Every structure is written in C-alpha cells, then in structure tokens.
Amino acid sequence: MAFTLHLYASFVALGLGGLILSMRKGTKPHRLLGSTWVAAMALSALSSFWLGGGVLPLVAHLGPIHLLSLWVLVALTAAVVAIVKGKVRQHREWMLGAYLGLVAAFAGTLMPGRWVASQLGLW
Template identity: 75%
Template sequence: MTLTLHLTASLLALGVGALVLLLRKGTLWHRSLGVVWVAAMALSALSSFWLGGGVLPLVGHLGPIHLLSAWVLVALTVAVAAIARGQVQRHREWMLGAYLGLLGAFAGTLVPGRWMSTQLGLW
C-alpha cells in the first residue's frame, strides 16, 4: 500500500508540477494546482521513508534517496513560507529546485535494476 501511495503521489506531482511551471504565474489555476502539487510532493517525500533505500543503505533501510526526500520537505516549507511573505523570487527558486529534485529522483528510478525500470521493461 505504501508503494502504491508513493507512486501515485510521485506521478501526480510529476505531471501537475509540469503544468504549474507552464501556467501563467499568480493565477487561480497556478495557485490551485500549486496546492495540489505541494500536497503530492509532501506525500511522496513522506511515504518514501517507509520504503527501502535500495542500494547503499545509510541507516537501517534508509538510503541516499531519502536525503532527497528530506531536502524536498525543507524546500517545500521554505517555498510556501516565501510566497506567504511575498518573496516571489525566493518562492520560484525553491519550487523549481523541488521540482528538479523530483525529476532527479524519477530519473534515478529508471536506472537498470531498479523496480520502476524493471516494471517499465526498460532494461
């Protein structure tokens, strides 16, 4: 169940995040989809802590990818706080950084031998 939750939240964040980045900023659509994106990203990051780290475990079942999950939670917090204070540029930079982190994590799942790459029949 945790894997399904994680995959659903991650794929939702991947798609919605692309839309948010393409939309005109400050509009109702941008803000509404942004809320959905932040929730999906947070759920993706939080759910990852119940999944194994795969290769190179650092502490217990947690691996290097979990450092990215922790960073995403920090980035989301900073970005939301920034926009609440009217710091648009800071908000933009942290949100873009969080999305790039998601893209990096997704790319990592496509490495040969990882579950996602196997399921997609890539390798």
C-alpha cells in the same frame, strides 16, 4: 500501501509540476494546482521513508535517496513560507528546485534494477 501511495503521489506531482511551470503564475488556477502539487510532493517524500533505500543503506533501511526526500520537504516548506511573505523570487527558486529534485529521483527509477525500469521493460 506506502509504495502505492508513493508511486501515485510521485506521478501526480511529476505531471502537475510540468503543467504549473508552463502556466501563468499568480492566478487562481496556479494557486489551486500549486497547493495540490505541494500536497502530492509532501506525500511522495513522506511515503518514501517507509520504503527501502536500495543500495548503500545509511541508517536502518534508509539510503541516500531519503536525503533527497528530506530536502524536498525543506524546499516545500521554504517555498510556502517565501510566498506567504511575498518573496516571489525565492518561492520560484525553491519550487523549481523541488521539482528538479523530483525529476532527478524519477530519472533514478529508470536505472537498471529499479522497479519502474523493470516494469517499463528498460533493462
């Protein structure tokens, strides 16, 4: 169940993030889709803690990839706090950083031996 939640939340966040980055900022659709994106990102990051870390476990089943999940949760929190305080530039930077973290994580799933790569027939 955690894997399915993680997979769907990650793909929703990946697609929505690209859409949000391309649209006009500060509008009602931007805020609505942005809230949905934050929820998807948070679900993706949180659900990852129930999944194995693959290579180089650091603590129990948690690996280096879980540090990215932790960072994403920090970035999302900082971004939401920034926009509530009216700090648009900081909000933009944190959101972009969180999205780039997601893109990096997705790129990592395309590496040899990873489930997504095997399902796509890459390796």
